[in-house]
Amino acid sequence: MYYLDNNGTTQVAPEVLEAMLPFYTQHWGNPSSAHRSCRPVKEALHQARVSIASLINAQPEEIVFTGCGTESNNTAIHSALCRDAGKKHLITTAVEHSANLKYGQFLQSHGYDVTFLPVEEDGSIDICMLQDLIRPDTAMVSIMWANNETGVLFPIEEVAAICRSKEVAFHTDAIQAAGKVTLDVQSAEVDYLSLSAHKIYAPKGIGALYVKKGTPYSSYLFGGGQESGRRAGTENVAGIVGFGRAAQMAFEDTARSQQTETLRNRMENGILSNIPQTSRNGCKSQRLPNTSNIAFDGVEGEALLLRLDRLGICASSGSACTTGSLKPSHVLLAMGVPARRALSSLRFSLGHYSSEEDVDYLLKHLPEIVSELRGQSPKPQSLEVVT
């Protein structure tokens, strides 16, 4: 398998699995119990909290473990909305992960006012526009650190400063940025920050939310007193331990991003220079080091994805299949990319285990598949497009 979909999920690192196993076989106690079985478990939870806090330069008490990144995002927004019932305005962007978009749509149908900040053609946001959109009744601004489809990075430090000056709570979904760029909640003064383990070589089903000390917080789940009363439900102990180990590895390995970027650039330049009528979606420089989103004019992205899959290559299209017809990526549409071009775009995302060989294999097969598909593609007018 040639896995080029690391923004979708990552492989569990062997070191992470090794750290987790004792918490299934030996130390399987409930950390909330009163007897001895809980002691090593409690200690391990604490260590994981320390490692995750270190990754973003926070304090361990500021980390709340959740069931996934989606829950972290939902919890942060929920918290801000509970703070003041009179504030019913939320600002987020048009290119967020569905975890934010769908929650925003839910809130809209329940009496809230939600502004989806538009983006420029290169995927960037307009800081001045954001500043003007903040109102006295704005409860929260929630803007991702890095976009999962294009890799475009947002100026989180500046956004945080604006929110601070306007006294509006600020949340950032840093799920794609973690482990790829430096995250520092002291220099970018955010109030809430979301992380997800399965994007940094730990298992699925475990997330974390950073909540700055002194920031109002409202539980999203009600029940037991776990996480200092902030998140009910018995902890996913092994998952948390794995997450902690992965955060530690991400923190210690600073050279990796540079290597990934070199490989990504080789892949991207290889595609753009060897295959005619291809172009990059999203700006070139303010971008994650591992992500490349490419439009293949005149090719159906889904067809290309299937052909690549047959060769063992895993990539991704941002399009969603709803009731049998394809919906182009909301991220690309928000950037003003025409629907047809959005449907001809694929995302390639590299990771720690991506090799020169993976990229060579892709570059060897892609030109031929693309020209074949162009030969067979239906006339552009006949492509059924749903917007």
Ligand SMILES: *Cc1c(COP(=O)(O)O)cnc(C)c1O
């Ligand atoms: C993967 C992802 C999420 C969702 O995280 P889960 O742990 O899968 O719920 C949210 N935001 C971004 C940017 C992501 O890439």
